[in-house]
Amino acid sequence: MELAQLRVFETLADELHFARAADRLGLTQPAVSRQIAALEASLGGKLFDRAKRSQVTLTATGALFLPEARAILRQAERGEALAKRSARGEVGRLEIGYVASAAWGGVAASLVRRFLTRAPKVEVHLQELETPRQIEELAAGRLDLGIFRTRPAYPTALKVQPLQQDTLQIALPDTDPRAAQPELHAADLAGARFILPHFGEEAGFLARLQALGEAGGFAPEIQPPVRDFLTVLTSVAAGLGAGLVPESAGALHLQGVVLRRVADVALNSGLVLGARRADSSPLVRRFLQMAQERPKSGHG
Amino acid sequence: MELAQLRVFETLADELHFARAADRLGLTQPAVSRQIAALEASLGGKLFDRAKRSQVTLTATGALFLPEARAILRQAERGEALAKRSARGEVGRLEIGYVASAAWGGVAASLVRRFLTRAPKVEVHLQELETPRQIEELAAGRLDLGIFRTRPAYPTALKVQPLQQDTLQIALPDTDPRAAQPELHAADLAGARFILPHFGEEAGFLARLQALGEAGGFAPEIQPPVRDFLTVLTSVAAGLGAGLVPESAGALHLQGVVLRRVADVALNSGLVLGARRADSSPLVRRFLQMAQERPKSGHG
DNA sequence: CGGTTTAATACAAAAATGGTATTAAAATCG
DNA sequence: CGATTTTAATACCATTTTTGTATTAAACCG
Incomplete structure (x- = not known):
């Protein structure tokens, strides 16, 4: 039969x-x-x-x-x-990790929202995890996708694709004399006090700042960390110090603050989308493909 | 797929x-x-x-x-x-008609019982109907099988197969002088009174008796009909008259009664199993085949 | 690093499936 | 009632599909 x-x-x-x-x-x-x-x-x-x-x-x-x-x-x-x-990747379940900073810009949310528009039957589970933890969980199979910050290197079992090319910039009060310069050099920042965000165990910003200090030949003085970028920028505007923020934070257009690139130090800190290289799941493939179609999500 | x-x-x-x-x-x-x-x-x-x-x-x-x-x-x-x-004819539904006389001998019941042993999932519905009605219902498709008495001819749409070859015989009290003869001739029965069974509209016995009278050149005198064969035979034993009964009634071995064939008149009155010639139902085929395997059922 | 295990591929043989043409049987019509 | 038409089955052939054998490529194991 x-x-x-x-x-x-x-x-x-x-x-x-x-x-x-x-x-x-x-x-x-x-x-x-x-x-x-x-x-x-x-x-x-x-x-x-x-x-x-x-x-x-x-x-x-x-x-x-x-x-x-x-x-x-x-x-x-x-x-x-x-x-x-x-x-076709229209049903199933996806475990997606994201760094808190991907949530601020709405990158994580808008990606997932776009995906669910095309595949409404997929059950998506989101978890906020810092970059190193996500890499661990991905490799272990407990995450299917991770939205995290670029790293100098990744385990070979993982593949990553760019999501948002954020450069870290220096936020200065517009009263600061350095605000007059179109761009800064590391050495210009000697003596500045820095206001940094601190989220969970994410140590990326601190590491970058230390690299910046080394390049400029100074030991950065660090203010107690604040909870989010708006506070960083407000603090900067209040003249409490300089900030280290993703370029995209400029979209907030906060009065009294200017953002300046650092010409002589690479402060790339893009968001990437990571997955297991061997993952054959159509859901994952489809998500990766969709993310590539329009590398920058609608949100600024 | x-x-x-x-x-x-x-x-x-x-x-x-x-x-x-x-x-x-x-x-x-x-x-x-x-x-x-x-x-x-x-x-x-x-x-x-x-x-x-x-x-x-x-x-x-x-x-x-x-x-x-x-x-x-x-x-x-x-x-x-x-x-x-x-x-294979092991499931489904069968509508089976039978003449009352097939029930007396247990022919209908034993046939169905045998069939159900082999095909327990078949739903069998039994209906007591006289021969002409069964032939009608079979042709109309309201019956699948019929257990009825032989006829000189059947509609071409039907096929029949023998079930039990009953000859009608004459039952006489053993005190009757004719009981001494090993077999009778129609003429021997002139003047006898006859006791006949009467079931529903079945007129077969009456018709046979009339044929017998014609062959023997006498008009048979008929007693009021009785309800079953045992009563026929008991009446005969009591000397109330002669009976016309299927050969198989001899199996009752009633004291004081003898059964005699009529040599010069054919009084065949077998039971047959009828079905539509075109019926392709495996149930019907199987039932017919089973009935043929052992033409006489266990019962005498 | 060499031998073994395991799934995929190449190729030829076999089976099946489908199509066209034809046949046989029944239905329809004159 | 006979001729024509309709309809399903059959015969036959071409095509496609499937299978098996032999081989290859990749991973695993010592």
Whole structure:
């Protein structure tokens, strides 16, 4: 017994006419005759009475089998559709990690929102984790995707793709004399007090600042960390010190604050989207592909 | 998507090893590889991860599809089994008519009982109807089988097969002088009074008796009809007259009664099993075949 | 690093499936 | 009632699909 035979059987049971059934199936009449004969042989009994040529009818066995055949076909169609949706990455479950800084800019939220628009049946679970933890969890298989900050290197088991190319910039009060310069050099920042955000165990900003100090030949003085970027910028505007913030923070346009690039030190700190290199999940593939289509999400 | 592919998929999902799955399926390993590849192509995504050669695993899609595939296969198996049982005549419904006289001897009951032993799932409905009515109902399709008395002819749409070859015989009190003869002739019965059974509208016995009278050149005198054969025979033993009873009534061995054949008049009155000639129902075929296997049922 | 295991691929043989043409049987029409 | 038409089955051939054997490529293991 094969599904193809059941499809022929169902159609013939509908039409009760070999030639018309063949037509509906895109076959010829003899093909239908043989498929039915084969099915009947495999079941060990006739399904149709064709003693009267002009009025094919279901036998008792055929009538009994018809709802069974329909059930099998419908079940098969449902299963096939489900598998296809799954293969297209439209159903399933995704564990996605994100760094807090990806949430501020709305990058994580807008990515997930875009994905769910296309694949509403996917169950997405979000977890806020710092970059190193995400890399661990990804490798362990407890995360499927991670939205985290660029690193100098990643485990070979992971692949990452750029999400947002953020440069860290220096935020200065517009009253600061250095604010007059179009761009700064590390050495210009000697003696400045720095206001840094601190989220969980994320130590990236601190590390960058220390690198900056080394390049400029000074030991940066650090204010107690604040909770978010708005506070960093407000503190800077209040003249409490300088800030180290992602370029995208400029979108806030806070009065009394200017952002300046550091010309001689690379302070790239983009967001990347990471996944297991060997991950064959269509959901992950689809998410990665979608993220690549429009590397910068709508939000500034 | 085809059932054969699902069978391969299920087995491979069990074994997670192409060669072993092939073995279980009675195929070779490349055949399994290709069947899976074909199924994956038709679904538009991978079902197995075989990056690591030594550990084939289900993908998320594969894991999702496995219960679906199992459901389809089980449904197909149930449907197939049901159709096969139906084709073998083991399920369904039979409308069977019988003449009252077939019930006395237990012919109808024993036939049905034998049939139900072999096909317990068949729903049998019995209806007591006289011969002409059964023939009507059979032709109309309201009966599937009929157990009735032989007729000189039947509609061509029907086929009948012998069930029990009953000759009608004459029952006489052993005190009757004719009881001394080993067999009678029609003429011997002139002047006898006859005791006949009368059931519903069955007029067969009366008609036979009249034929007998014609052959013997006398008008038979008829006693009021009685309800059953035992009463006929008891009346005969009491000397109330002669009886006309099926040969098989002799099995009752009633004291004081003898049964005698009528040599010169054919009084065959067998029971036959009738069905529509065109009936393709496996139940009917099976019943007819069973009845033929042992033409006389266990009962005398 | 070499041998072994395992899945995929290449190729030829076999099976099945489908199509065209024809036949047989029933239905329809004159 | 006979001729024509309709309809399903069959014969036959071409095509496609499936299988098996042999081989290859990759991963695993010592």
